[in-house]
Amino acid sequence: MTEQDQDITPEDETAGTGGKDGTLTVRVVDSLKKIDAATFDAYANPDSKRFNPFVTHDFLEALETTGCVNADAGWLPQHLILEDSDGGIAGIMPAYLKSHSQGEFVFDYGWADAYERAGGNYYPKLQVSVPFTPVPGPRVLVRQDRDAEKHERLLAAAAVEVSKRHGISSFHITFLEVAPWRRLGEFGLLKRTDQQFHFTNPGYGSFQDFLDTLTSRKRKALRKERAQALEAGIVIEHVTGSDITDEHWDAFYRFYVDTGSRKWGDPYLNREFFSELGQRMADCCLLVFAKRDGYYIAGALNLIGGDCLYGRYWGAIEHHPFLHFEICYYQAIDYAIAHGLPRVEAGAQGQHKLARGYVPQTTYSLHWFADRGLWDAVERFLKVERHHVERTKHALLDLAPFKKEKGQQEGD
Numbered sequence: 537m538t539e540q541d542q543d544i545t546p547e548d549e550t551a552g553t554g555g556k557d558g559t560l561t562v563r564v565v566d567s568l569k570k571i572d573a574a575t576f577d578a579y580a581n582p583d584s585k586r587f588n589p590f591v592t593h594d595f596l597e598a599l600e601t602t603g604c605v606n607a608d609a610g611w612l613p614q615h616l617i618l619e620d621s622d623g624g625i626a627g628i629m630p631a632y633l634k635s636h637s638q639g640e641f642v643f644d645y646g647w648a649d650a651y652e653r654a655g656g657n658y659y660p661k662l663q664v665s666v667p668f669t670p671v672p673g674p675r676v677l678v679r680q681d682r683d684a685e686k687h688e689r690l691l692a693a694a695a696v697e698v699s700k701r702h703g704i705s706s707f708h709i710t711f712l713e714v715a716p717w718r719r720l721g722e723f724g725l726l727k728r729t730d731q732q733f734h735f736t737n738p739g740y741g742s743f744q745d746f747l748d749t750l751t752s753r754k755r756k757a758l759r760k761e762r763a764q765a766l767e768a769g770i771v772i773e774h775v776t777g778s779d780i781t782d783e784h785w786d787a788f789y790r791f792y793v794d795t796g797s798r799k800w801g802d803p804y805l806n807r808e809f810f811s812e813l814g815q816r817m818a819d820c821c822l823l824v825f826a827k828r829d830g831y832y833i834a835g836a837l838n839l840i841g842g843d844c845l846y847g848r849y850w851g852a853i854e855h856h857p858f859l860h861f862e863i864c865y866y867q868a869i870d871y872a873i874a875h876g877l878p879r880v881e882a883g884a885q886g887q888h889k890l891a892r893g894y895v896p897q898t899t900y901s902l903h904w905f906a907d908r909g910l911w912d913a914v915e916r917f918l919k920v921e922r923h924h925v926e927r928t929k930h931a932l933l934d935l936a937p938f939k940k941e942k943g944q945q946e947g948d
Contacts, residue, residue: 559621560687562694564614568597568630571615575625579677587842588673590666594816596630602809605667610635614662616698618678618691627678627687629695633704634663639804641670641884642710642730642901651705651910662699664709668804670732670884671846672899675712676720685719692720696904705910710901717900725902726911728918729925731932733887733894735865735880740873743866746893754937758866758892765862768828772867775823776840784823785810787832791851805849810837824867826852826859836863838871845872847882865892887932895936896929 565571573593580591589595605611611632618627636659637644648658664675678687692709699707709720721727740746747755766772775784789807814821822845826834834852838845850864868880882889890896903918905911 560626560690561619561621562691562698563617563619564698565617566613566615568593568600568613568615571617571628572625573597576628576677579625579628579679580674581842582680583842585842588671588844589817589820589839589841589846590669590671591630591673591675591677592817595813596666598809598812598816599667602806602812604805604809605632610638611663611667616691616694618687618694625679626683627676627691629664629676629691630666631662631664631695632667633660635659637661639668640665640708640710642708642728642899644708644903647910647914650913651907654909656705656907656910658705660704662695662704662707664695664707665711669848670711670899671881672711672713672732675709676716688716688719689723692723692725699904700906703906705906707904708901709903712900712902714898714900717902720902725904726915726918727922728901728903729922730899730901731896731925731929732884732899733882733889734897735869735872735882735894737869737872737876737878737880739876743870743873746869746873749939750893750937751939754891761858761861762866765856765858765866768856770833770856770859771827772862773825773827774867774871775825776821777819780814780818780821780823782811784825785814787825788823788835788837788849788851791832791835791853792837792849793851794853795849795851822871824863824871826856826863828854834859834863836867838868840875841877843877844879844881845875845877847880861892865889865894869893890932890935891937893937896932898925898929 568576571593576593581587599605600613603609605613611634614631614633616629616631617625620626637648640663651658666673676688676691678684678691695707698704709725717727747758750758785807789810792805793803817839820840822838822840824836824838825832833854834850836847836850838847840846845868847864847868850860852859865882868882871877872880880894882894903914905914
């Protein structure tokens with residue numbers, strides 16, 4: 537499929553999606569530049585206390601500006617806008633036409649393979665997500681008024697209609713919050729769950745306060761890991777805001793590419809993106825570096841939200857026992873405690889996080905398929921999978937390293 541063929545609808549053309557409701561119309565644009573930044577950010581983050589840095593005009597436009605998302609990358613921006621008759625924006629759904637399933641972290645490779653083997657074309661598909669980012673947050677952005685939920689449904693209905701009209705196999709909203717997941721599930725989209733591991737800070741005054749909630753064996757293990765991580769004379773350095781220089785981004789990118797090339801092949805993000813991120817959102821960036829003999833040897837990038845520290849990328853050019861845990865998990869806990877952040881999210885997957893105080897949390901996604909046979913098969917699968925995810929979550933919570941209440945076994 538050529539780039540021209542992939543366009544859902546020409547720029548600024550009204551999408552005849554059935555998305556008209558009185559004076560409301562849905563259209564599709566191919567760039568965040570065509571959406572007012574102030575409006576986008578007001579709808580994405582109406583509560584500054586819950587600010588999510590990934591669902592901002594700056595973050596998403598930086599991905600576009602630096603070429604990390606485009607047709608060649610298999611992420612063609614096709615953002616849906618719900619407009620009033622006077623052109624005012626009632627809602628926005630940041631969306632991408634995908635030619636593959638990479639960089640999503642809600643895995644549908646099995647569905648794609650089965651459908652292709654049955655003679656169908658799974659790609660392109662319409663994806664509503666933050667590219668390359670398994671971070672829960674707002675996905676259907678609407679004006680906060682009495683019609684907010686209606687506008688949410690209209691945008692979802694428009695995405696379905698656009699998919700039908702243009703022969704797109706499926707439509708997916710991934711890592712959305714639980715309330716819209718429930719509402720749009722009732723509207724008719726298929727509901728999927730998975731899990732991540734998050735650290736919760738109930739108001740600890742220090743890392744020691746956190747350690748005091750663990751069983752004695754786990755306390756000793758964590759202290760040992762932190763000590764061993766720094767045994768080779770390693771020093772930890774935090775850099776944020778205007779203190780971040782190009783030299784810091786160069787060092788971090790070297791680590792990111794080294795780790796990314798081993799895990800994924802070609803890393804998703806280019807060097808230019810990190811400079812753009814630093815220019816636009818430096819105050820949201822926290823770089824945690826490990827230094828030995830005056831040289832950076834490892835580092836992690838975190839983004840700072842209103843109520844959460846989000847761990848995103850890590851890399852190293854030297855191997856030291858437990859250094860990954862120190863930089864990515866323990867330093868993040870330190871920072872969250874010091875700055876009063878209630879939560880740390882350390883990315884997708886990773887049951888090894890459980891022993892370090894990160895407990896399972898449910899994540900949510902929604903799915904629609906044009907083919908009824910595929911819909912029915914996935915619906916059956918998701919019913920079983922949701923039950924499995926819930927059982928696994930409870931089993932893992934029983935294995936968490938925290939002290940048990942009286943009457944429960946300590947698990948030491």
